[in-house]
Each structure stands twice: as structure tokens, then as C-alpha cells.
Amino acid sequence: xxxxxxxxxxxxxxxxxxxxxxxxxxxxxxxxxxxxxxxxxxxxxxxxxxxxxxxxxxxxxxxxxxxxxxxxxxxxxxxxxxxxxxxxxxxxxxxxxxxxxxxxxxxxxxxxxxxxxxxxxxxxxxxxxxxxxxxxxxxxxxxxxxxxxxxxxxxxxxxxxxxxxxxxxxxxxxxxxxxxxxxxxxxxxxxxxxxxxxxxxxxxxxxxxxxxxxxxxxxxxxxxxxxxxxxxxxxxxxxxxxxxxxxxxxxxxxx
Amino acid sequence: xxxxxxxxxxxxxxxxxxxxxxxxxxxxxxxxxxxxxxxxxxxxxxxxxxxxxxxxxxxxxxxxxxxxxxxxxxxxxxxxxxxxxxxxxxxxxxxxxxxxxxxxxxxxxxxxxxxxxxxxxxxxxxxxxxxxxxxxxxxxxxxxxxxxxxxxxxxxxxxxxxxxxxxxxxxxxxxxxxxxxxxxxxxxxxxxxxxxxxxxxxxxxxxxxxxxxxxxxxxxxxxxxxxxxxxxxxxxxxxxxxxxxxxxxxxxxxxxxxxxxxxxxxxxxxxxxxxxxxxxxxxxxxxxxxxxxxxxxxxxxxxxxxxxxxxxxxxxxxxxxxxxxxxxxxxxxxxxxxxxxxxxxxxxxxxxxxxxxxxxxxxxxxxxxxxxxxxxxxxxxxxxxxxxxxxxxxxxxxxxxxxxxxxxxxx
Numbered sequence: 001x002x003x004x005x006x007x008x009x010x011x012x013x014x015x016x017x018x019x020x021x022x023x024x025x026x027x028x029x030x031x032x033x034x035x036x037x038x039x040x041x042x043x044x045x046x047x048x049x050x051x052x053x054x055x056x057x058x059x060x061x062x063x064x065x066x067x068x069x070x071x072x073x074x075x076x077x078x079x080x081x082x083x084x085x086x087x088x089x090x091x092x093x094x095x096x097x098x099x100x101x102x103x104x105x106x107x108x109x110x111x112x113x114x115x116x117x118x119x120x121x122x123x124x125x126x127x128x129x130x131x132x133x134x135x136x137x138x139x140x141x142x143x144x145x146x147x148x149x150x151x152x153x154x155x156x157x158x159x160x161x162x163x164x165x166x167x168x169x170x171x172x173x174x175x176x177x178x179x180x181x182x183x184x185x186x187x188x189x190x191x192x193x194x195x196x197x198x199x200x201x202x203x204x205x206x207x208x209x210x211x212x213x214x215x216x217x218x219x220x221x222x223x224x225x226x227x228x229x230x231x232x233x234x235x236x237x238x239x240x241x242x243x244x245x246x247x248x249x250x251x252x253x254x255x
Numbered sequence: 256x257x258x259x260x261x262x263x264x265x266x267x268x269x270x271x272x273x274x275x276x277x278x279x280x281x282x283x284x285x286x287x288x289x290x291x292x293x294x295x296x297x298x299x300x301x302x303x304x305x306x307x308x309x310x311x312x313x314x315x316x317x318x319x320x321x322x323x324x325x326x327x328x329x330x331x332x333x334x335x336x337x338x339x340x341x342x343x344x345x346x347x348x349x350x351x352x353x354x355x356x357x358x359x360x361x362x363x364x365x366x367x368x369x370x371x372x373x374x375x376x377x378x379x380x381x382x383x384x385x386x387x388x389x390x391x392x393x394x395x396x397x398x399x400x401x402x403x404x405x406x407x408x409x410x411x412x413x414x415x416x417x418x419x420x421x422x423x424x425x426x427x428x429x430x431x432x433x434x435x436x437x438x439x440x441x442x443x444x445x446x447x448x449x450x451x452x453x454x455x456x457x458x459x460x461x462x463x464x465x466x467x468x469x470x471x472x473x474x475x476x477x478x479x480x481x482x483x484x485x486x487x488x489x490x491x492x493x494x495x496x497x498x499x500x501x502x503x504x505x506x507x508x509x510x511x512x513x514x515x516x517x518x519x520x521x522x523x524x525x526x527x528x529x530x531x532x533x534x535x536x537x538x539x540x541x542x543x544x545x546x547x548x549x550x551x552x553x554x555x556x557x558x559x560x561x562x563x564x565x566x567x568x569x570x571x572x573x574x575x576x577x578x579x580x581x582x583x584x585x586x587x588x589x590x591x592x593x594x595x596x597x598x599x600x601x602x603x604x605x606x607x608x609x610x611x612x613x614x615x616x617x618x619x620x621x622x623x624x625x626x627x628x629x630x631x632x633x634x635x636x637x638x639x640x641x642x643x644x645x646x647x648x649x650x651x652x653x654x655x656x657x658x659x660x661x662x663x664x665x666x
Contacts (some may be wrong), residue, residue: 052622078625088622092615095578096637106623107632132637153623 139166176208280502315434345396533561
């Protein structure tokens with residue numbers, strides 16, 4: 001337990017008065033990447049938003065501990081400064097705020113201009129540095145922009161919401177590369193420190209990024225946990241309906 | 256009062272319009288202000304003006320201690336020209352009264368871009384005229400540094416009635432920065448300023464105006480611009496300090512083929528400030544283009560942000576963008592964008608948006624580690640950022656600094 005960096009215990013979350021997540025438990029150790037599968041509307045994004053601390057996602061029960069600190073009641077920015085980052089599926093357009101300024105803000109003020117250019121080159125976004133944040137961006141451009149900001153922010157835990165949605169094949173390979181970079185996949189396993197929690201309903205991202213643990217979420221509950229590729233193979237073969245049926249069966253038998 | 260060469264017709268028209276209310280804005284009682292003030296001494300070295308006056312002028316972008324950054328300087332305090340100088344060949348900067356004496360032909364420009372009987376304010380400027388500046392770039396001459404002008408209200412409760420003329424002769428280039436301000440931070444005053452711009456074939460004028468008044472001053476500028484073939488007029492207007500009442504609706508008329516006009520306005524209304532500010536372009540010649548961008552922020556005051564583009568010639572193009580941000584629970588912003596087309600094949604568009612800062616945007620920035628106030632400041636800074644393309648780098652940097660200073664006030 002000593003080296004658990006993220007611990008979620010018996011978490012209930014409601015949005016606009018309706019409970020979405022029920023009794024969520026999850027643990028991650030430094031360097032680990034976990035994948036959360038689930039159909040649309042199952043509550044995956046709600047979990048990420050609750051971990052990040054968005055006020056709309058209200059924690060009504062349970063606790064989130066990050067690096068031995070109870071962060072359940074901390075505001076978003078404090079969680080970000082403690083080392084949690086998020087790649088949004090649909091980030092808002094921020095008119096007038098240029099990508100260059102955003103990346104600089106993610107770096108903090110001490111980073112030279114050159115680092116921003118290098119990062120932009122890596123994410124194939126050099127021509128976007130003077131564009132307004134997310135204004136007129138394609139699906140792939142949004143994902144690359146999100147990951148570029150996170151590469152500047154260097155969070156210890158990255159929450160990644162549907163990295164492959166709305167992305168073409170060319171982009172997904174680059175997104176995979178950026179994600180691997182962010183999650184230190186080029187380091188030997190014992191030396192990795194960065195954690196990633198990826199949510200996906202298609203699982204395509206697993207063709208590019210390896211993960212240690214997988215979960216299936218249905219109706220706001222984590223139904224099972226196991227090897228990500230094994231879970232994905234099962235979902236691909238039988239669909240999420242089978243997961244729901246399995247979960248209901250187990251819940252009935254457990255009384 | 257300055258005697259002008261105005262024809263009898265202008266005087267007659269002005270008398271007839273002496274009580275004519277303006278179409279927009281609160282009606283200002285002209286009788287509440289003293290219309291003649293004591294003469295201020297001429298100062299051949301503007302750096303020797305009193306420090307407190309220079310500081311106020313600096314807030315409005317007027318630099319008097321380093322003339323190397325300016326191609327020319329004109330300062331009018333109340334109704335006296337206290338300094339006028341020019342540092343570049345091909346450029347004329349002087350009091351308009353002096354120019355009217357020097358050039359007979361100047362009378363042909365007088366009240367051509369602005370109608371003397373527009374309202375009681377234009378009429379009053381004609382009937383109680385207190386000078387103003389004359390700036391002219393000779394054919395083919397291009398200024399590198401801007402000419403600066405300052406119209407300064409020194410005496411409390413006084414009215415300043417100025418009439419300015421700017422002429423950019425063919426293929427010339429002229430950059431002007433004008434700062435209008437007041438000595439007192441609390442005393443009432445009235446500024447009536449008529450400005451007529453004549454931009455000849457192939458000429459380019461950038462006009463950057465920074466207003467820095469006080470909560471008791473009323474301001475009624477009246478501006479008209481005529482742009483000939485391939486001419487360009489770029490206006491940047493910045494008002495970030497409190498003012499009692501400001502109403503203006505400068506009108507640019509593209510009379511020559513492929514002429515271009517761009518208006519950028521940055522407006523901040525503090526509690527008690529009432530702003531009714533617009534920009535109007537009439538695209539009257541083939542291929543003419545315009546872009547009108549306004550950014551309005553209220554921290555408690557009221558803003559009416561107008562915009563009007565009229566297209567009446569083939570292949571004209573215009574875009575109007577009014578965006579307003581309500582920073583506190585108080586204050587109103589009323590965006591009124593208008594387009595009028597009288598011909599097939601013209602291309603006019605507008606977008607307008609008024610709202611508060613979106614919480615979703617603040618939270619997005621907070622998720623990157625910015626505090627709530629840092630996130631809000633970043634969004635406001637972005638909101639105030641307008642494309643200053645076409646300005647010389649020095650002027651662009653100065654303008655950005657003026658805008659940045661306003662951000663600090665806002666936060």
C-alpha cells in the first residue's frame with residue numbers, strides 16, 4: 001500500500017442532483033497506466049472530472065487520496081499543481097488566448113520560448129502556436145493540443161478522456177507517440193513515475209499505448225478488473241451488453 | 256476663439272443646428288461649461304512642461320521626454336497650442352488656425368468629411384472654435400515614427416472645441432498617436448473634437464487614439480474619413496479609464512477603388528461610465544473592404560457598442576465583430592451591429608456576442624494549474640487582444656502596453 005499514489009475509495013459522485021458513480025474503488029502506483037472501458041454514458045468521464053475536481057461533479061461519499069494527501073475537497077488548480085493533469089475530450093474554445101500562451105502557462109514562467117517551439121514541433125502544431133485555443137481545431141488537432149499542454153505541464157497523473165475519438169489514422173499514431181512520451185513508456189518499467197488513466201469505449205488506443213490494468217464501467221459502477229487486452233478482446237467479441245449482463249448476474253448472486 | 260475661413264454657409268448651418276440634439280447619447284448642456292479659458296504659454300521644449308501634466312499625458316501615450324520616438328508633436332492645452340514641432344521631412348504638424356492662414360486651399364477640406372450641422376456639438380465647434388491640429392504627409396513621404404498629438408483639458412469645468420484636419424497626400428504613409436486627457440482626475444469638463452481625415456490615392460494612415468479622462472468628463476468626438484483609391488485607414492481606439500459620458504460614431508467613407516478601412520476599439524466601462532461608441536464604414540467604391548472589431552468590457556458601467564457597414568458598390572467586402580464581456584454583476588452591454596447592402600454580389604457579415612466569462616473556460620485554465628484569478632486575467636487579456644496588423648512595431652508595443660495597464664486595473 002505504501003507506494004500507492006492514487007487511491008479512490010468508495011466514491012459516489014452526482015451531477016446536477018443525480019448520482020452517476022456508485023462506490024468506485026481504484027488504486028494506482030507510480031508508473032502505471034490503467035484503462036477504463038465502458039459504453040457511452042457509463043460514467044467514465046464523470047470519474048475523470050471528479051478526480052480532477054470539477055465542481056459540477058460533486059463527491060457525495062468516499063475519498064480520493066493522491067500521493068498521501070486527501071484531495072477530495074481541493075479545487076481544480078490545487079490538484080493540478082499537486083501533479084494531476086487532464087486531456088479533455090471536448091475542451092472549450094478560449095477566444096483570444098493563444099496556444100503559445102497556454103503552453104507557456106503549463107510550463108510555468110521559467111521555460112524559454114525554444115521549449116515551446118520544440119514541443120509544438122513534436123506535436124506537429126508549429127503553425128498553431130498563434131491560433132486561439134481550440135478555435136476551429138479538428139478532432140486530431142484538439143487531442144494533440146491537449147497532449148502538448150500536458151507535456152509542458154508534466155503531471156504525475158494524467159487523466160485522458162477518449163484519446164482516439166474523432167481522430168483519423170494518421171493522427172492516432174502521433175497521439176499514441178505523444179501519450180507514450182507523457183507516460184514515460186520509453187523508460188524501463190521500474191523507473192517510470194508517471195501514471196495514466198485512459199478512458200476509451202473503442203479500445204483503439206491500446207494498439208498504440210500499453211496498459212497494466214483494465215476496468216469496465218457500466219451504469220456508474222466498475223464491474224470488472226483485469227488485463228486490458230483480455231478485457232478488450234472480450235468486449236470486441238461480445239459487446240458491452242455482455243459486461244452488463246455479467247455484472248447484473250454477479251450482483252444478484254452476491255445478494 | 257479662433258476665427259476660421261469658414262464660409263458664411265457653414266456658420267449659418269451651424270447656427271441653425273446649435274440646439275440640434277445628437278442622434279445618440281445623453282444630451283449635454285453646453286451652457287454648463289466655460290467655453291473660453293486663459294491662454295497657456297507656448298513651450299518650445301515640451302519636456303519642460305510640468306511633471307504632473309507630462310505624467311497624465313504619458314498615461315494617454317504621449318511621450319514628451321524622448322522626442323526621438325516621434326516624427327512630430329502637437330500639444331493643445333485647453334484652447335492654447337502649447338507646443339508644435341516636426342522632426343521629419345515631408346511632414347507638416349501645426350495648429351489648424353496656422354494652417355488655415357498658410358493654405359487657402361485648406362478651406363476646401365473644412366467640414367467636407369463631417370457635416371457642420373450633424374448636431375449641436377459640431378455646430379458648437381464651428382461657432383466657438385478653439386483650434387486643433389493640422390497634420391499633413393506630403394506626396395510619397397512615409398513616416399517611420401508616429402506623430403503624436405495631445406488634446407489636454409487643463410482647466411476645470413471648461414469646454415474644449417477642437418477641429419482637426421489630417422491629410423495624407425498620394426502614396427504617403429502617416430502614423431498618428433493621439434492622447435486625450437485631463438489634468439484633473441475629478442473635475443468636470445467637456446471635450447468636443449471634430450476630426451476630418453483625407454486619405455489620398457495609395458496613402459496609408461494609422462490613427463491610434465487613447466482616451467484617459469475622469470469620471471466627470473463628457474466627450475463628443477465627431478470623426479469623418481474619406482479614403483481614395485488604394486488608400487488605407489486603420490484606426491485603433493482605446494478607452495480604459497472612467498469617463499462620465501462618451502458618445503462617438505466615426506464614419507469612414509471609401510470613395511476610391513480598393514480602399515480599405517479597419518476600426519479596432521477597446522472599451523472598458525467603469526461604474527458610472529456611459530459609453531455609446533460605434534464605427535461606421537460606407538463602402539462606396541468597387542473592391543473596397545472594411546473590418547470593424549470592438550471589444551467591450553464593463554465592470555459596472557453601460558456600453559452601447561455600435562457598428563454599421565453599408566455596401567453600395569461591386570465586390571465590396573465588410574465584416575463587423577462586436578464582443579462584450581460583463582465582468583461583474585452590474586453593468587450593461589448592448590451590441591448593435593448593422594449591415595446594409597444595396598447591390599447584389601456584396602459580401603457583408605457580422606458576429607456579436609455578449610456575456611460573462613464562461614466558467615468552463617476558467618476551469619479549463621485552472622486544470623492547467625492557473626489559479627482562478629490568473630485564469631480570469633488570462634481570458635480577459637485574450638479578450639482584449641485585437642490584431643494590430645499594420646501598426647509600426649513601436650506603436651504596436653505602446654498600444655499593447657496601454658491595454659496591459661488596463662488589464663491590471665480590471666483585475
